[in-house]
Amino acid sequence: MTIGIVGLGYVGLPLAVAFAEAGERVIGVDTSVAKVASIRRGESYIEDIPSEQLAAVRPQLEATTRTSRLALADAIIIAVPTPLTANREPDLGPLLAAAQSVSDVLQAGQLVVLESTTYPGTTRERLLPILEETGLQAGVDFHLAFSPERVDPGNEKFQLANTPKIIGGLTPACAAQAEGLYGKVCESIVPVTTPEVAEMAKLLENIFRSVNIALVNELGMLAERMGVDIYEVIDAAATKPFGYMRFEPGPGMGGHCLPVDPFYLSWKAREYDFSTEFIELAGKVNQNMPYVCVERAERLLNEHGKAVRGSKIAILGVAYKPAVGDIRESPALKIIERLQSLGGEVVYHDEFVPELKQFGLTNTSLADALDGADVALIVTAHPGIDHMTISTQVPTVDYRGVTRTTRAAARPPMEMAVLPQRDNEIEPTEVAA
Incomplete structure (x- = not known):
């Protein structure tokens, strides 16, 4: 199986290495010439991936800036940043650019999975229309799913393999394809009924922590005064x-x-x-x-x-x-x-x-x-x-x-x-x- 990964940062590179270690061919695409050159040299810029580990999978991992290479992939994973604007509103620019790049080379039978954290509805409302501009229909001609990244840099206990993988397919067939893909590198799969459920589940995980951190920070300030x-x-x-x-x-x-x-x-x-x-x-x-x-x-x-x-x-x-x-x-x-x-x-x-x-x-x-x-x-x-x-x-x-x-x-x-x-x-x- 050939797996394309768009975005070779904290999420994409560990994914690429994991699939390569599982024996799959990986085509990693990034706009950064420096990152691509570093991978080609076997030099990791991600702390969780030692250079020795990256160098060991170089025969299985092709790093490139050419999105046209994604036409050769059976599955394409989008793992690009989803930052905020200066006004602290969602900036989907990188995601939409990646979606357009995938759309330009989309082939019948391919699976596309979005991993970038975003608001509920992004996969269906923003990614799907761009991909269907090709004339191909999701769930019929190609498959589409959302599976949130759960990367915790520096965590030696929970990494990609033993962190349960949530998957929300656009259709049951889409979900089945995505489950088959991640089953190659993840020990536990958590299927949900829609991409929206998967998108919101990731936000709930982080909001839970944010709210509790804010609570204890506020109590800390009060306790100091008292x-x-x-x-x-x-x-x-x-x-x-x-x-x-x-x-x-x-x-x-x-x-x-x-x-x-x-x-x-x-x-x-x-x-x-x-x-x-x-x-x-x-x-x-x-x-x-x-x-x-x-x-x-x-x-x-x-x-x-x-x-x-x-x-x-x-x-x-x-x-x-x-x-x-x-x-x-x-x-x-x-x-x-x-x-x-x-x-x-x-x-x-x-x-x-x-x-x-x-x-x-x-x-x-x-x-x-x-x-x-x-x-x-x-x-x-x-x-x-x-x-x-x-x-x-x-x-x-x-x-x-x-x-x-x-x-x-x-x-x-x-x-x-x-x-x-x-x-x-x-x-x-x-x-x-």
Whole structure:
């Protein structure tokens, strides 16, 4: 079987490697000449795919910028970004461009699957008409389905193979074709009745996390004003063996999904004269967290008789989550931008992120970052760093709660804190990433 994949990023490249490892021929298409050249050299730019693993499947994986090559595929998977505009509305430009490219080469008998996260109705209302401009009819001449990506960069426990795969076909025949495709690389298939169900299921997963992160962030702000240790509160609540899932406060949300996806549903809801107030409020709380973090840094500097302007501020961790170099929507970026605008001399230490060109910064060694620092801000708690010792040497604002001396003793055993976990549940301990 030959499988075409449009978009070779965090979703597309792992898919391409998985299908190639399963013995299938893969044609990967991307507009980035640099990405295509890197794949051809066997050099991975995705942390979850080691270069050795990519190099091993090079005979099975063709990387190209030529969409015409997709005419040779039995199945085509679209895995392109679905970002937001400056006004935080859905930007379907990359998706629609990919759809047109597929339409230009669509062949009878092919299967087309959309993986890009989007609002309910996108597959049927936006993708389907473009593909049927060819004169081919979906469900008759070709097959169409939606199957949401569930990528979690850096997660060593749940990856493509053992993460259940949701599939919503346009017709039962479309669903059957898609199930056969993903059955080659996924251990568990979750069929649903329509693409809309699959599209909304992905949004529900992310909105669930967004809302709970916003809740615990807001409670964290209130607890701080009240002089209550929010982590001790969470530790206590987590001893309940049912009806509670642990989330922890943080500097805001980051990554390719949580800060973006909920707005797709909010935007679509307006078409039905429906206001998703809960979702939008969560988004507002989480977007505001970097500014709250800056205020906390200002207060600590003030306690030492210093202003932000002229102070050396060491940012520890700029990726959106530990042990990865992904900075998409990372709250650290807003924190740095705000501190620089206030005149702070910002340096950062993050071995996973070599540089931040937009701020004119490069990764600094931990020792150099802390040398002469007026304050250290723990934004992302990467492993291998003794944050506790740092907090005793430099005035520190800990946005992750990793320097609490009583935390390890206070936290209950995990099996006492949560219900038994099903395959499709998220991890019981969720940090506001």
